[in-house]
């Protein structure tokens with residue numbers, strides 16, 4: 001039995017029997033987690049700047065959240081949503097209503113994962129408009145099920161060898177200098193203008209407005225490189241949607257629920273989505289996602305068209321209720337803002353080092369969804385920031401060095417990008433510790449060349 005073996009045997013067992021289709025940051029076993037740290041089988045205690053990919057936003061095993069889930073386990077685990085209401089589902093809606101980016105978002109459907117919620121949003125958009133096509137962003141990531149995968153444009157690995165993909169998906173550039181073949185110094189205004197023009201072309205050359213149900217965008221591009229959508233771009237999308245009777249769907253799976261320093265990133269622009277998708281931090285690790293829209297729209301859906309055996313599970317919803325309470329009681333947004341300032345300052349300090357400066361193209365993000373982009377000698381020769389003098393694979397090498405120094409941190413996108421997603425309630429000391437490790441790792445890797 002694998003469970004009776006020692007830890008190294010267990011790792012070997014995992015390598016033999018867990019599908020090769022999974023990638024892993026480290027070949028280790030996480031044995032426990034507490035706050036901003038996880039413990040590994042070999043005794044290492046790691047500062048966690050991954051949060052399980054933006055999920056454990058209140059730290060591992062937050063006592064109030066874990067207790068709420070444990071208590072719920074003793075009263076009702078599965079109150080299936082197509083059989084009856086259950087209390088945690090309704091209580092969660094009650095907690096979320098006041099923090100919605102717009103009061104018009106008043107109709108909720110909970111599911112388990114982000115990708116399922118994306119599927120539900122797509123289905124709703126098609127049913128509500130009677131139109132088949134959808135426009136997505138270059139660099140966008142929405143999940144690994146077939147519809148979501150078909151709308152993902154961040155990396156080919158997610159759909160390679162899996163065709164045919166869902167038809168009716170059209171792509172337009174996100175206003176990110178790198179994708180538009182521009183320099184990092186290009187003004188936001190210019191990037192937005194270029195991107196909105198490309199959208200106009202998509203609508204005149206590829207998918208007619210009368211065939212197009214929705215535009216789907218991450219309010220902060222995640223797997224595509226951690227780039228906040230500029231307010232003027234979101235406003236432009238809103239105008240296009242209003243003009244043509246299309247729906248605007250904001251995917252806040254990664255950037256929502258406090259990650260950016262506001263409950264939802266949409267608040268920064270004030271742009272109202274017709275549908276908003278949430279997940280990840282919503283229940284601090286319990287599988288829970290949500291699709292939120294206007295009652296006026298969802299009243300048009302046929303009963304039974306939405307559902308799912310485990311959708312809106314009672315234990316996950318109870319954890320979600322506790323998360324909402326903790327966010328408020330522990331002033332988590334204020335902490336996010338304070339730690340965000342320190343993180344940006346620390347990253348700018350790293351960049352000030354004359355040995356490092358030529359190799360950092362960008363420091364960006366919002367709240368505690370922050371990225372550093374390095375230059376690359378192996379970038380496409382057509383890339384205007386192709387940089388033959390930079391060390392190779394800086395992002396993955398820096399992430400590996402951080403790991404050796406006790407910090408879990410992830411890369412993202414097809415470019416050389418490191419992403420910072422620490423817990424939103426991380427202490428000042430742990431933020432400083434993580435930044436110090438990162439700075440040392442960059443310095444060492446750059447020196448090695």
Ligand SMILES: Cc1ncc(COP(=O)(O)O)c(C=O)c1O
Pocket residue numbers: 053112113114115116118141142143144218222223251252253254255279280
């Ligand atoms: C923006 C965004 N949408 C959707 C998803 C898919 O969520 P899940 O992995 O829970 O299916 C993710 C996951 O990283 C995401 O970042």
